[in-house]
Amino acid sequence: MYSFQELHTFLSASSRLSVDLIINENKRSLFTVLAKKHGGIRISLHRMFLEAPLAVLESLSRYLQTGNKNFLTAISHFIDEKSYQRSYLQKVEAGAMHVIGDYYDLSAILIRLQEEYFENKGPNLITWFGQKKTRSRIIFGEYQPLLQLVKINKKLDHPSVPDYFVDYVVFHEMLHHMIPSSTLPSGRRSIHGPAFHKREKSYSHYQKAIEWQKKHKHLFF
Ligand SMILES: [Zn+2]
Incomplete structure (x- = not known):
């Protein structure tokens, strides 16, 4: 140092x-x-x-x-x-992991998406995490590469949030496992590069999920 x-x-x-x-x-x-x-x-x-x-x-x-x-x-x-x-x-404390929400079971979603999109090569760990606010918007999900852990905001565990949107957020975070971020020659981090966006669109309810998010900004912002 x-x-x-x-x-x-x-x-x-x-x-x-x-x-x-x-x-x-x-x-x-x-x-x-x-x-x-x-x-x-x-x-x-x-x-x-x-x-x-x-x-x-x-x-x-x-x-x-x-x-x-x-x-x-x-x-x-x-x-x-x-x-x-x-x-x-940034790892979560042991014991802080939980997958069964009031409305959505994250482990079931992860297993289903693993099979459907990732040939079971995606990350294997998932948890809800407590409401996390930045200044003006909530973070729907996070991915932690070394733990291969997907974290999904509890705010999505709600009947007004459709299942295809929860799936979309889980899918997006799982995709970070498949397409890791990299550093561009400029020194800037590329997190959601062209390859990421292309593959993200392979999620079958992609358009629907994006539209739902736009229409329901008031719920989260
Ligand atoms: Zn992302």
Whole structure:
């Protein structure tokens, strides 16, 4: 683990540029070149880079120096690995797993979708999770790759929510297992890329589910 000062000094010295460094805690833009002018560069790096192996930091400074995108490979791998570990840290406590809701049984849905769409190669764990609010919208579901765990918001366990919509949310989260997120050369995370969207449409009630969601925004937003 480096201090901000150590990382700043390393990057400046090894790239031979005047580096203006910002440390961010973003979810998506983990590495961004904000401005570049002769002899200087302004970059924003996620806090995780304070723990990056030397080889990754060397690639980073070579990239800053040359702009050669080949140096981004090591950086992308590092980001992917760290992001994976971080999602593991969000794991649910044992005993907090529950699948039978008042209206919907998540295990039955998972088993059915496994057979219908995933040749039983999808994730095997699922749980409801308590009402979770961000500023203005609820999160319907989440997927945690290391645990292979699908989490579905309890708010969907309600008679006014049709089964094809609950299925859709479970299907969407299971799809994250099949098509993991990746890091683009720009440093941005690609979570729902073109391959994801294409496969998502193979869910047989996709249009119906999307339309239902649009019409019932008031229930969740
Ligand atoms: Zn998603």
